[in-house]
Amino acid sequence: MAALAEKLAGKAPEPDSRIELLRFTTAGSVDDGKSTLIGRLLYDSQNIYEDQLAGVRKATRNLNTNGLDLSLLTDGLRAEREQGITIDVAYRYFATPRRKFIIADTPGHEQYTRNMATGASTAGLAVVLIDARQGVLPQSRRHAYIARLLGIPHLAVAVNKMDLVDFREDVFRAIAADFQAFARRLGLREIVFLPISALDGDNVVLRSPRTPWYNGPSLLEHLETVPLDGGSNHADFRFPVQYVIRPDLNFRGYAGQVASGVIRSGDEVAVLPSGRVTRVRAISTWDGELQEAFAPMSVTLCLDDHVDVSRGDMLVHPSAMPRPSRRFLADLVWMHQSPLALHRPYILKHTTQTMHARVRAVVSRLDIHSLRENPAQTLELNDIGTIELETQRPLFADPYETNRATGSFILIDAVSNETLAAGMIREAAEAEDNAGRVTPEEREAARGHRALAVCLSPDGLDFAYALERRLFDLGYTVQLIENPEHPPTAVATALAAGTIALFLGEATDLGETVPPERLVRVVADASDLESATRHIATLAGRIQGIS
Numbered sequence: 108m109a110a111l112a113e114k115l116a117g118k119a120p121e122p123d124s125r126i127e128l129l130r131f132t133t134a135g136s137v138d139d140g141k142s143t144l145i146g147r148l149l150y151d152s153q154n155i156y157e158d159q160l161a162g163v164r165k166a167t168r169n170l171n172t173n174g175l176d177l178s179l180l181t182d183g184l185r186a187e188r189e190q191g192i193t194i195d196v197a198y199r200y201f202a203t204p205r206r207k208f209i210i211a212d213t214p215g216h217e218q219y220t221r222n223m224a225t226g227a228s229t230a231g232l233a234v235v236l237i238d239a240r241q242g243v244l245p246q247s248r249r250h251a252y253i254a255r256l257l258g259i260p261h262l263a264v265a266v267n268k269m270d271l272v273d274f275r276e277d278v279f280r281a282i283a284a285d286f287q288a289f290a291r292r293l294g295l296r297e298i299v300f301l302p303i304s305a306l307d308g309d310n311v312v313l314r315s316p317r318t319p320w321y322n323g324p325s326l327l328e329h330l331e332t333v334p335l336d337g338g339s340n341h342a343d344f345r346f347p348v349q350y351v352i353r354p355d356l357n358f359r360g361y362a363g364q365v366a367s368g369v370i371r372s373g374d375e376v377a378v379l380p381s382g383r384v385t386r387v388r389a390i391s392t393w394d395g396e397l398q399e400a401f402a403p404m405s406v407t408l409c410l411d412d413h414v415d416v417s418r419g420d421m422l423v424h425p426s427a428m429p430r431p432s433r434r435f436l437a438d439l440v441w442m443h444q445s446p447l448a449l450h451r452p453y454i455l456k457h458t459t460q461t462m463h464a465r466v467r468a469v470v471s472r473l474d475i476h477s478l479r480e481n482p483a484q485t486l487e488l489n490d491i492g493t494i495e496l497e498t499q500r501p502l503f504a505d506p507y508e509t510n511r512a513t514g515s516f517i518l519i520d521a522v523s524n525e526t527l528a529a530g531m532i533r534e535a536a537e538a539e540d541n542a543g544r545v546t547p548e549e550r551e552a553a554r555g556h557r558a559l560a561v562c563l564s565p566d567g568l569d570f571a572y573a574l575e576r577r578l579f580d581l582g583y584t585v586q587l588i589e590n591p592e593h594p595p596t597a598v599a600t601a602l603a604a605g606t607i608a609l610f611l612g613e614a615t616d617l618g619e620t621v622p623p624e625r626l627v628r629v630v631a632d633a634s635d636l637e638s639a640t641r642h643i644a645t646l647a648g649r650i651q652g653i654s
Contacts, residue, residue: 126202127335132211132227132259134250135236140267144236144305144326145199145212151312152327154201205331224253224440224529228515232261232333234326239272239302243285249475251286255293256438256491256531258511261333262290262298265326269318270304276320292478301326341401343505344368344376345429345513346422347458352407360391360407361416366458366512368424370408371399377425378416379503384425385412402512419460421503421513429513431501434536436470437516438507439494441486443527447494448485450548451648452555453527454519455498463499464518465552470494486528496530497552507531521555550605554584556647558602561627565611570636574629575609577640583607583647595620607647 133141149155199210211230227233233254237247254262264286272278283300290298301310302318303326309315312327324332349363370376370387377384389409390397400406408422416422423429441447447466455464471480472492486492507514518528551558563571571587578585585607591597594612599620601608610617614626627646629639 126205126207128207128209129232129330129333129335130209130211130230131232131234131330132213132230133234133236134213134227134254136238136241136244136246139236139238139241139247140305141236142212144234144265144267144303144311145210147305147308147311148210148327149199149201151308152201152203203327203331208330224257224442227254227257227259228529230257230259231335232263232330233259234263234265236265236267237282237286239266239268239278239282242282243289245476247286248289251290251295252293252473252475252478252491253440255295256440258507258531260297262295263326263329263333264298264300265303265305266300267303267305269302269309270307274302274309274315274317276318279321299323299329301329341368343427343429343510344370344374344422344424345458345505345510346370346376346408347460347513348416348418348420348422349459351417358409359413360409361422362405362407363459364405365400365402367402367510368427369399369401370422372397375425376408376410376422377428378414379421379423379428380431380501381415381420383412383414385410385414387411419458421458423503429503429505430535431503432535433498433501434467435496435498435502435504436533436536437494437496438531438533439486439492439518440529441488441490441492441527442529443520443525444488445527446485446487447528448648450551450557452521452552454521455496455502455516456519457502457504457516458513461519462502463521463552465497467495467497467548493533494530495536499552504532504535506534508533547603547605550603554605556583556607558605558625559607559627559643559647560598560602560617560621560625561607561609561629561643562614562617563609563611563629565613568611571609571611573636574639574643577636578607578643581640581644583644585609607643 133145135141199212201208201210211227213225213227233250235247235250235254237243251262264283266279266282269279279300279302286300287298301323302321303310304315305311309317310321310325312325314321314325323329345366345368347363347366348361350361352358352360352362370390372387372390374387375384376387387408388411390400391407391409397406410416421429439447447469449468450465453464453466455462469483469485470493472483472486472490473479474481475491480493483492486494503513504516505513514532516530516532517526518530519525520527547558563574575585575587584605586601587609588594588597588601589611594610594616595618598608598610598617602621602625614621614628617626627643629642
């Protein structure tokens with residue numbers, strides 16, 4: 108303890124001093140010791156309050172565990188304690204005289220991969236734990252891939268439970284070589300390997316005498332010294348407007364967080380999407396005005412001119428503007444039990460704006476074992492894949508590899524408001540002629556459902572009226588086509604408009620104008636109205652208000 112006290116000694120920082128902040132995440136397979144490692148970091152660095160420690164001691168006794176179970180400092184949910192696993196992302200905060208830290212402790216189970224992606228989304232470093240007895244496992248590879256996908260600039264591979272392999276150097280070197288070979292295929296370069304025992308504290312805060320063959324830093328020493336700006340974009344100024352502040356007639360400001368780059372008082376800025384150029388008159392904060400602001404500072408910008416700016420707009424330097432596009436190639440981590448559905452309307456959230464979007468195609472799905480991108484038609488829970496995305500209106504975005512803030516987005520279910528996926532933009536599609544004709548696919552996206560031709564019994568006019576009313580009340584664009592002069596043309600026109608066309612007649616009456624996948628035959632009477640409605644709504648790709 109004397110060595111520990113000596114390491115942590117020194118003058119504590121003043122409350123208003125600007126200490127560097129590092130956000131990092133822990134990841135790995137099940138039972139690799141992530142929660143224990145974080146508990147050890149907090150305990151040995153003297154960042155645990157007495158009441159917290161008392162609670163852990165009590166929980167340890169309740170679980171009949173020998174010693175002090177430090178994992179309970181982060182596994183706070185009852186289900187986590189009962190099962191001995193991490194289920195949700197746990198955030199913990201601690202500080203040393205050199206740096207402040209925010210830790211995201213993420214689950215190890217494959218079914219919670221989405222939680223790892225959430226915890227790692229803002230991290231500047233990822234600590235991947237590997238059990239020295241097990242070696243590199245598929246979930247370790249998956250988390251390393253997600254770390255690379257999310258653009259985390261630094262990776263620390265902690266080979267844990269070295270005490271259970273007698274601190275053998277050959278075991279550590281073999282695991283490091285295995286992981287390094289995998290990392291080269293991913294293009295990961297900034298990797299540090301550390302032999303540790305989270306249970307006993309070896310090489311966690313202090314260097315351990317039980318690894319005389321290891322000359323590197325302890326984990327805490329590495330966290331205190333790793334560079335912090337590896338993933339930052341200092342060149343391209345991006346300021347998504349979050350809120351317009353208008354307390355009185357003499358003040359109008361635009362509040363938000365600087366996503367990237369630097370802005371100075373007097374700089375020219377362009378307002379997107381209008382493209383109007385003006386100058387920054389002042390940079391205001393709660394503590395007064397500043398001469399400059401940079402990411403990730405939250406400020407209020409006052410402009411010289413009274414231009415039209417609202418939430419969702421973006422201020423940028425005119426000389427470094429993002430390219431507007433409605434179509435993107437993007438990587439996606441699917442986070443929901445329901446699989447991805449092509450052409451289904453989703454809500455896309457990008458910086459401070461939201462809009463409708465749809466997935467035009469699934470390009471590939473990643474095989475985490477071989478790193479091959481295989482063809483796929485959909486993505487399911489925890490799948491990682493590449494998609495073609497189309498948005499309702501042009502998006503001002505950057506590739507994720509150059510700007511994490513403006514290159515990321517989430518997809519949201521339009522009905523339940525649940526988050527479905529996290530996405531990283533690879534590149535924008537080639538410039539398209541937005542003044543061209545509206546495509547049938549775009550009409551479907553606007554309607555919110557697929558266009559269908561529904562053939563009903565020729566003598567079922569009353570049923571057709573009831574079905575039209577039922578679908579219309581549920582929010583579908585539906586049209587009953589009665590006595591058309593030329594049925595194939597009338598139905599084809601309705602399909603091109605993105606509607607559900609109800610036609611009193613046989614499918615043979617339509618010739619070959621309707622693709623088979625758009626054709627629905629309903630044989631029903633008035634008593635089957637609900638089942639017919641459900642059948643059509645399911646095929647149209649959206650069900651609303653049907654129990």
